[in-house]
Amino acid sequence: MKIIRSPKKIQEEMEKLRRQGETIGFVPTMGALHEGHLSLVCRASKENDRVAVSIFVNPLQFGPREDYKKYPRVVTRDTAILKKEKVDYLFCPASIDLVGSRFSTRVKVSKLTEHLCGRYRPGHFEGVTTVVAKLFNLVKPHRVYFGAKDYQQAMVIRQMMEDLDFDSGFVLCPTVREKDGLAMSSRNRSLSPADRKRAAMISKILFQIRGELCKNKKLPGVLQKARKALAAYTDRLQYLEIVDPKTLAPLRKSQPRMVALAACFLGKTRLIDNVIIHL
Ligand code: AMP
Numbered sequence: 001m002k003i004i005r006s007p008k009k010i011q012e013e014m015e016k017l018r019r020q021g022e023t024i025g026f027v028p029t030m031g032a033l034h035e036g037h038l039s040l041v042c043r044a045s046k047e048n049d050r051v052a053v054s055i056f057v058n059p060l061q062f063g064p065r066e067d068y069k070k071y072p073r074v075v076t077r078d079t080a081i082l083k084k085e086k087v088d089y090l091f092c093p094a095s096i097d098l099v100g101s102r103f104s105t106r107v108k109v110s111k112l113t114e115h116l117c118g119r120y121r122p123g124h125f126e127g128v129t130t131v132v133a134k135l136f137n138l139v140k141p142h143r144v145y146f147g148a149k150d151y152q153q154a155m156v157i158r159q160m161m162e163d164l165d166f167d168s169g170f171v172l173c174p175t176v177r178e179k180d181g182l183a184m185s186s187r188n189r190s191l192s193p194a195d196r197k198r199a200a201m202i203s204k205i206l207f208q209i210r211g212e213l214c215k216n217k218k219l220p221g222v223l224q225k226a227r228k229a230l231a232a233y234t235d236r237l238q239y240l241e242i243v244d245p246k247t248l249a250p251l252r253k254s255q256p257r258m259v260a261l262a263a264c265f266l267g268k269t270r271l272i273d274n275v276i277i278h279l
Pocket of ligand 1: 028029030031035036037039040145146147148149150173174175176177183184185186
């Protein structure tokens with residue numbers, strides 16, 4: 001596995017591959033890798049000649065009171081994991097080389113970023129799309145891989161790719177879960193043992209919503225009950241919504257395809273999860 005820190009160098013290496021006619025699958029991450037990330041890597045390996053993974057804790061996507069400084073950084077461990085997965089390129093730039101003090105451009109997707117996490121994390125998606133656009137320009141992959149775990153983020157990136165004519169294929173991979181249903185996340189490691197136990201309720205409630213809507217129960221009643229339950233089990237409920245999978249607009253009645261999404265705090269840890277619902 002080639003480990004590359006310089007943006008110029010990754011651009012050159014990727015250009016070389018493309019000239020040789022090799023296809024590149026790209027998996028952007030913030031590190032502290034788990035099975036969720038590895039499912040993306042695995043899919044990328046199956047569908048491309050070469051796989052590039054980036055690890056970059058993106059300062060632009062964290063708000064001033066968020067956990068940028070505390071976000072887990074375990075690069076040595078991550079590197080060993082990616083080597084074992086036979087990843088070809090690991091791109092792990094220093095923050096100043098990617099978004100240094102003179103950096104002054106922003107990529108902003110409107111509409112899709114206005115609800116859900118966008119309401120509670122002002123500037124978050126702008127930070128994500130700015131850096132992801134930059135990574136796409138460096139790697140120019142044939143296909144990019146994102147997890148349904150961050151459903152809104154995936155939709156926002158897909159919109160950016162469509163609007164700005166990025167011509168990589170976009171692949172959405174299913175959420176990987178722990179045995180008790182908790183969606184895998186780098187942030188799970190900051191939960192206390194008691195909070196870790198409680199965290200299983202988030203997915204339980206989301207799956208319950210899916211079950212009830214599949215049994216034709218009325219959406220407003222299902223949502224109200226679920227909100228009450230999630231607010232009771234967690235320390236702070238930010239949102240629990242049932243939305244249209246494309247527009248992310250909240251729904252008042254059931255339709256064939258929906259997504260139920262939640263964000264809440266357990267202690268100081270903010271967790272998000274969602275389930276995709278097909279009636
Ligand atoms: P992150 O390192 O949290 O920025 O995540 C990098 C990529 O991995 C994003 O596309 C996430 O959606 C994806 N991802 C994170 N957790 C999971 C999971 N449990 N299952 C599937 N994909 C995931």
